[in-house]
Amino acid sequence: MALPTDGLPALIDRALPAITAEKSQTTRTQYEYCAKQLKEVFAEFRPEQVNHGVIVQMMDAYSDRKAIANRMLTVLRLTYAWALDRGIVQIDPTVSVKRFTPKSRDRLITPAEYTAIYAQCAPWLQIVMDMCYLTGQRIGDVLKIEYSHLLDEGIFVEQQKTGKKLIVGWTPELRAVVARAKDENTKIKSMRYLLAGRAGKMRLPSNVWRCFKDAANAAGVEDVTLHDLRAMAGTEAERQGFDPTALLGHTDRRTTQIYLRDRNPKVVSGPGRSQAKKAG
Secondary structure, three states, rough: OOOOOOHHHHHHHHHHHHHOOOOOOHHHHHHHHHHHHHHHHHHOOOOHOOOHHHHHHHHHHHOOOHHHHHHHHHHHHHHHHHHOOOOOOOOOOOOOOOOOOOOOOOOOHHHHHHHHHOOOOHHHHHHHHHHHHHHOOOOHHHHHEHHHOOOOOEEEEOOOOOOOEEEEOOOOHHHHHHHHHHHHHOOOOOOEEOOOOOOOOOHHHHHHHHHHHHHHHHHHHOOOOOOOOHHHHHHHHHHHHOOOHHHHOOOOHHHHHHOOOOOOOOOOOOOOHHHHHHHH
């Protein structure tokens, strides 16, 4: 099949629906943003004109925003894979391009910082914060909790990112927050989502992120994101003797370690005298 006469931006537009078809709303939004950036960067390029060096230049240009650069590379790679499968291109120039190695985040929100941010939040956002912390789940999974997910054992969660299913068991604190959410919801009269927005629909994670960031800025708390509440939950769960891997829905303890941010030195014990020494 001949190469298309249109440019790479048009190819991205053609591939994007298939690329995002089975992704969560959060991932779709991120990919769509990156697709827009890619179309600007490669506005004058045809697909066959893009090579290793050009893509590396793109990565260099976004080196101050490594997470976005990596995501842009992912979208570009998926675009070429889609086109390659359909015979639109013959070569995928992204395969030899390396991603930036992300720096491990070790930011841990302190109780005082949590309280300060909390004081700047509207009641609905306070409920969202408490739900994120008490369940340890991602914001997208918290926002899609439905009334039908409130079971006798706890709150049922199916994680969008991994498909992992779990039930976060009831605690007095969690029951109290859910009761507050129900009271808040009576103003909206949503019959489906526990944390619904004004129109009774599921709130957009991007809007909640923005409101949280505004509250953090108003509180004077720097370098904090809504996702840090998940790390705070996992870290505190481990401190209290619970299994953070189970709470966060990970299958590998090594993944959980990324979220555990207690950097205080641990008290350890050395061995006693060996039996051989005692016998001697």
